[in-house]
Amino acid sequence: MIENKTLTNKDFLGLKSTLCTGCGHDSISVHIKKALLNSQINPKNLVKVSGIGCSSKLPTYFSSDSHGFNTIHGRMAPIATGIALSRPDLKVIGLSGDGDTASIGLGGFAHLIRRDVPMVYIVANNGVYGLTKGQFSATADKKSTSKSGTENPLPPINLCLMALQLGCRFVSRMFSGDPKRLVPLLEAALAHNGTAFIDILSPCVAYANHSGSTKSYDHIQNNQSSFQDFNVINETDAHTWDSEEQKTYDLKLNNNRTIKISQSSNDDINDKNKAFLKLLEEDRCNIPTGLFYHNSGLPESKKMEQTHKSFLEKMKNSKISSNQKISHLNQLILNHL
Amino acid sequence: MNIYDMSTLITTVNGTGSSTSNELFIKELHSRGIEVLGKNIFPSNIAGLPTSFSFRCNNHSFLSLASSYQIYIGLSKEKLAEDVKLLDTNAVIILNADLKSDDIFGDFSSVCSFSFRSIVKDLGESLRERKLLSNMVYLGGLAALFGFESNFLNQRIEKRFSKKDLQLKNLKAFSEGWNIVKKFLELTAQDHLLLPNQENYKKNTKEQPLPKSVLIDGNSLGALGSLHGGASFLSWYPITPSTSFAESFIHWNNQLKLQAQTIQAEDELAAVGMTLGSNWSGSPALTCTSGPGISLMSETVGLSYFAEIPLVIWDVQRVGPSTGLPTRTQQSDLKFAFQNSHGDGEHIVFLPSSPLECYSHGSQAINISQKYKTPVFVLSDLDIGMNLWPVSSNELNELSDKPHFIPVELDFDSDFKAYGDPNNSGISKTSLPGIGPAYFTRGSGHNENAMYSERPDDYLNKMRKLKKKHLSALVDIPQPEVKMNLKAQVGIISFGSSTQILSELEHLFKLQHTLVSTLIIKALPLHVSTLDSFLKNHPTAVVIEQNADSQMFQIIKEKCHNTENMVSLASSNGLPISAQEIFSQLEQII
Structure with a gap:
């Protein structure tokens, strides 16, 4: 299809969104498309996996030429684990929500992180159950209110903190309305060799965009502290500008490009x-x-996975190929029992 | 031909290594040409509770649990009063006198009671070691009872213990037990319980021919069969009695360098999820579990069925409901597996009736699941899965010649329809990520192009296609095995481990000049026409199964005709099925 040619916008198009107008999630799919385009990832080698919920509708809105799998509530993590580990030749993007990951799928999330499954794990986090019309999720802040004014009595689960504690080597959070930083962050995630976790604050216009919500557009814009700048440069322009106040980190990307992340020293x-x-x-x-x-x-465990042969090679070289006969089963059993 | 049928019951305390020792003994018996089957009846804890091992030597190769015992070894005080009721009046008993319970066996004439402690106290350095050595003492006694020499187990003991001093201690304990029982037999002027054939085998123990059968459990063979069938991924969560399936899979995978991936998951939700993910991406996969695990996996089974993704679930059934009796056997997941998950739908269910069939079903389940892109359950049980059964070498080698892994043909057409029905079989073409044309998989409503749809006609077409596909599988799943006797008064229908009593039942009926036919169901969906004609040809048909709800009986009643004269004989107390008990119940029915 698109071997050896420069991929364009058209290669990453998806179906028309069915989400509410103004939903934060729609910007996420736009930014993912951009990141895929920048990274020149062949859609054929990409798979999109999601759970259930508004967030999990996202895979249909980008890269229709990639296989996609909208699974069941809370099970994106194990299903994506099965895919990523049996197909190291594929790039896997997992899309989930705060209900899908922090409540029903918390166990799967934790163990995916522990295993450092090579994939991008995105949580579109709005603190609310949208499809069931406005219940609090486990990431909603204590004392934030629902649209009807009910106060949330429970403290939130901080997914970034959990990911960090569980050994994740790429832990990030970003606002869906911050394309300048989110697109390079997604590119860095796509280039990462283990689980790249991104908690994307993505407001729900229908149920959590009111004054009592701490996941509204206004609240996030007014209260986020963006402690880093992201600049993407071509390898040829590489130079650093560390100073006493600022320190810069280089993250290598897929196609000879580098992200320069600068933050306070x-x-x-x-x-x-x-x-x-x-x-x-x-x-x-x-x-x-x-x-x-x-x-x-x-x-260490990662190195073992890296040496795992790619799928096609495995199918070709497998000890048991098509219609192979197993001779002397009896002797085989006796020898190895 | 010499006739022998002798059952031995050994009750010890678990966690003392007796199970391993008992296996050494029956493996040696088996290697000397004696037909033997061992059943471990163990508690659900690690150490400290009574545990029993029952083995039956029988030259007809009858495999079911005996209803009474001719030899008894008593090392657990708690269990003596219960066990005594299972013994023949002329049973020979080896008893640990330290339990001070000789009076329980007052009615028996052959009780060899001696202090185990006095034998092992100087031999073993620690309490643990003395317990282990006690096992060798009773095994020595058993060898004497069976008429073997005092070196009966030497080779296996030497192989088992690599350290020289341990070898010597165990050999010593064994021969001490042997001496005491030998002397007891001489004093009481009893002949030893000589088993036939052993004279021939005694002489050439060093140059044994390839045995005509292998002593092995169903979990080991099921795991090997799955690997040979092309399984390249196993995700599992530990649960008795399926854990040894996963461990065997890992063992064979390493031994045979097959490069399959194995992952111990965080729970059954994840185990089945990873399995589904691997299958979705084209790498044939399975998970193994038991009833409680299936409860957790059910939602994913529905996804596999509706979205048409291969999935193999190997269920080693145990006693339910709930935690039930985790270390006992039952056939009670049948209906649950057949109609698993919410909404409409019936699934392919394999019903292996022996470890040999665990191998062949394991291989077929992978291929059929790939071909039909649907969940396939394999319902083994604890009895088949964990006990050691003799498996015929010839039959194993016949399986060698069958094709194993058959890769599914992939589609590369640009007009690929993910849920099309090109051959009117309900089976769609396959396209894999990274290889073929893309499509979107979902558990919500969809049309043949895999697009989201809530249209009534799309939904109805989808459900009809799934039903059609389910029935198309009838040509590929194992056929029922029928032994029809036109003059038979009764037709016996059974499946899985319940079929192990059939040859003994036929034998018992034959002694009464009663003819029976048998039909063994090997898989669901049912071959309705075969069952219909079987039911039609017998004045009475009995369905024998190990559950309380008559689950197979109900399925046959729903799907077949001529069921008016069909009777259910369904019961389970957690112990493996006994031919003699079923025979007496059948006598009342006919």
């Missing part, structure tokens, strides 16, 4: 402890957004 993108502190200090009036922690090193 008090921060350190490779320092897990600093990431913990930043996340522990957050509250409803201080919502940090950026790449909290990044570590490109391969853990």
